[in-house]
Amino acid sequence: MKIDFEHRQAAHCESGVTSNLLWNASGGKITEPLAFGIGAGLFFAYIPLIKVNNGPAIAFRTMPGFIFNRTCKSLNIPVARKKFSSKEKAQTFLDECLDNGHAVGCQVGVYYLPYFPKEYRFHFNGHNLIVYGKEGDNYLVSDPIMENTNILDSYQLERVRFAKGALSPKGHIYYPKENKDITNEQIKQAIKSGIKKNVYNMLSIPGSFAGISGIKNTGLKIKKWRDKLGLEKAGLYLAQMVRMQEEIGTGGGGFRYIYGAFLQEADVYLPGNQLTEISSIFTKAGDMWRTAAVHAAGIYKGRIGSQEDFNTMGDYLLEIAAVEKAAFETLKKIKWQ
Amino acid sequence: MKKDDVPQDLSSLGKITKEVCYATDSNGKYVTELSSGWDVKITALDTAWGDIEKRIAAAKQQVIDGKASPLLFFIEYRLMDIAILAGYTGFWKWQIKRHLNPNVFKSLSDKKLQKYAEAFNIKVEDLKTMTVHED
Numbered sequence: 001m002k003i004d005f006e007h008r009q010a011a012h013c014e015s016g017v018t019s020n021l022l023w024n025a026s027g028g029k030i031t032e033p034l035a036f037g038i039g040a041g042l043f044f045a046y047i048p049l050i051k052v053n054n055g056p057a058i059a060f061r062t063m064p065g066f067i068f069n070r071t072c073k074s075l076n077i078p079v080a081r082k083k084f085s086s087k088e089k090a091q092t093f094l095d096e097c098l099d100n101g102h103a104v105g106c107q108v109g110v111y112y113l114p115y116f117p118k119e120y121r122f123h124f125n126g127h128n129l130i131v132y133g134k135e136g137d138n139y140l141v142s143d144p145i146m147e148n149t150n151i152l153d154s155y156q157l158e159r160v161r162f163a164k165g166a167l168s169p170k171g172h173i174y175y176p177k178e179n180k181d182i183t184n185e186q187i188k189q190a191i192k193s194g195i196k197k198n199v200y201n202m203l204s205i206p207g208s209f210a211g212i213s214g215i216k217n218t219g220l221k222i223k224k225w226r227d228k229l230g231l232e233k234a235g236l237y238l239a240q241m242v243r244m245q246e247e248i249g250t251g252g253g254g255f256r257y258i259y260g261a262f263l264q265e266a267d268v269y270l271p272g273n274q275l276t277e278i279s280s281i282f283t284k285a286g287d288m289w290r291t292a293a294v295h296a297a298g299i300y301k302g303r304i305g306s307q308e309d310f311n312t313m314g315d316y317l318l319e320i321a322a323v324e325k326a327a328f329e330t331l332k333k334i335k336w337q
Numbered sequence: 338m339k340k341d342d343v344p345q346d347l348s349s350l351g352k353i354t355k356e357v358c359y360a361t362d363s364n365g366k367y368v369t370e371l372s373s374g375w376d377v378k379i380t381a382l383d384t385a386w387g388d389i390e391k392r393i394a395a396a397k398q399q400v401i402d403g404k405a406s407p408l409l410f411f412i413e414y415r416l417m418d419i420a421i422l423a424g425y426t427g428f429w430k431w432q433i434k435r436h437l438n439p440n441v442f443k444s445l446s447d448k449k450l451q452k453y454a455e456a457f458n459i460k461v462e463d464l465k466t467m468t469v470h471e472d
Contacts, residue, residue: 011357011369033359033367053385053416054392111416112458117349119382123421147354147371164424165417239384246378248356252338257359261367283361287338290377297377300384 005103005132007142007149011251011258013128014067015041016144017105020130021068025077025179029187037262038074038190039067040197042255045210046218050166053122055240058218060254062201064126064167068105068174070197074190075182081174087158090171094131094139097175103132103142107172109163115143115150120248125167131157145249184269191266192336199332202324212325219317226310235300238313242293242300253286260286272337274330281327285320292316340370348374348382389416400467406442407467408433411457414469425456 006023010016015036022030036042043062050057061067072079084090097104109125110116133140139157141150152160161171201211208217225234245254263279295313298304340360350356351373358372396413399405412422423430428449435441436449447461454461463469 009357011359054388115353117353119349119386122416145354145356165421168424236384236388239381242378242381243385246375246381248350252343252358252360252372257338257367260361261359264367279367280365283338290338293377297380301380 003098003101003103003132005130005142008144009147010144012036012041012061012249012255013144014064014126015039015258017128017130018068018071020142020144021103021105021176022071022075022077022182025176026075026182029182029184030071030075031265033258033261033265034187034191035067035071036255036258037198037266038187038194039069039071040194040201041067042198042259043201043210044212044214044218044254046214046221047209052124052166053240055237058241058244060245060250064107064128065172068128070194071190072176074193075186077180077182078177079174080177081172083169083173084171087162087171090161090173091154091158094173095134097173098131098134102175103130104173104175105130106157106161107169107174108160109165109169110160111163112156112159114152114156115146123163123165125163125165125169188269191269195266195331195334199328202328203332212321212328215317215321215324219314219321221314222317223311223314226305226307231305234310235302235305238296239300242296245289246293252290254289256282256286256289270336273334278327278330281323281330285323285327288316288320288323292320340368343370343372344375344377345372346374346376346379348379350374389413397467400439403439406437406439407464408437408442408453410467411453411459411464415457422453422456426452428452 008020010019010032012032015032018035018039019030019032041061043059045059046056048056069079082093084093094104105128107125108127108129109123110127111121111123113121129141129143131139132142137154138151139154141152143150161169163169203211205211208214225237229237246252251258260279260282263275263282267275292313295316299309299313338360340362343358343360355371355373357369359367360370362368393410393413396405396410400407400410412418419430419433422433436445450461450464454464457464
């Protein structure tokens with residue numbers, strides 16, 4: 001069986017899934033950038049204690065699952081979600097959803113995802129896709145980062161839904177329970193609360209691992225990496241940072257461009273609040289992240305690698321922290337018109 | 338980033354799908370543009386894989402020297418660690434650490450070997466002989 005569902009490619013998996021699942025209900029109003037911004041998707045965190053592929057965990061976006069949750073909650077859309085200990089029950093539940101005409105979001109691991117090229121398969125379990133039908137033993141899959149739809153047989157789908165390791169999905173499945181109309185007034189309120197939440201996440205989380213202070217702290221740490229880790233390992237860490245920042249699923253510039261697009265779209269709903277002007281600061285921040293990435297590439301390619309080069313690298317992050325801090329403080333001070 | 342500056346350096350992903358980037362047009366308005374890859378991230382990925390290849394080669398040598406069982410090789414080959422392997426097989430971490438000893442590994446039952454083979458997506462025979470087939 002097949003559900004009335006249209007595949008739309010997106011930059012980021014979760015905001016893409018959210019936008020696509022809400023497409024019919026919202027009449028196409030909840031675009032990917034709106035879902036990302038309402039879901040307060042922008043973030044930075046550096047957690048050296050958690051190791052990902054033998055490097056430190058670095059994130060440019062919020063925790064997997066938060067964007068869908070927060071967006072639906074802000075728009076007052078009831079959500080069904082479930083995790084499973086039994087693979088059989090997970091499949092039965094999925095089949096029932098499809099029989100009832102629900103396209104559903106699934107959290108999956110990418111390591112055994114057959115349509116991904118081998119080079120991109122790591123044990124990353126925060127990926128999201130939509131299942132929108134079943135033909136025989138084959139499930140119809142809309143992965144928002146892919147140009148086209150794909151097919152997974154029941155074993156392949158089970159394997160990625162029950163991938164193991166950090167953030168293991170445990171068959172996690174979610175969908176909006178009903179197709180309620182979404183009004184412009186609701187979208188306006190949701191935009192405001194999304195911005196407020198993102199301001200908090202970037203400016204006010206205590207400690208120095210997250211938000212603006214996280215960026216600053218990472219910049220200071222990078223300057224010491226060469227001595228502390230040696231050139232080779234320091235290069236690997238920088239390569240890891242660049243991948244988290246720029247790889248497929250980010251929309252470029254560590255998600256800063258998607259956020260810029262969000263603010264431009266938000267300006268249409270809430271004009272007179274300078275959101276377009278603030279958007280251009282995020283564009284600048286995204287450009288600065290990319291400039292930093294080019295410099296980092298010089299280091300991990302082995303073209304440069306002096307202490308001076310590491311100082312420059314750290315300074316890039318300090319400058320970015322200053323620019324993003326100003327942007328979020330401006331957002332914080334908005335008196336909504 | 339300006340729309341015209343969205344890089345088009347062909348990556349291994351670009352052969353399968355282009356990716357969506359957000360960029361600004363000549364009026365400063367955000368639009369989406371497809372990219373087939375960017376040299377900076379291609380080399381970032383190459384750097385990560387260069388390190389993985391080294392780890393795999395080191396593990397292989399350990400197995401050949403009789404210092405570790407083929408499990409170590411496949412853990413590296415499948416980019417896993419003991420915690421991930423414990424997740425896939427249902428074994429405790431301390432059990433896996435024991436099975437990394439070549440002598441203990443030799444005495445494992447077929448049932449246990451089968452669990453490992455399934456986790457690595459290989460055949461039991463290949464697990465024992467440290468044989469890989471490109472997939």
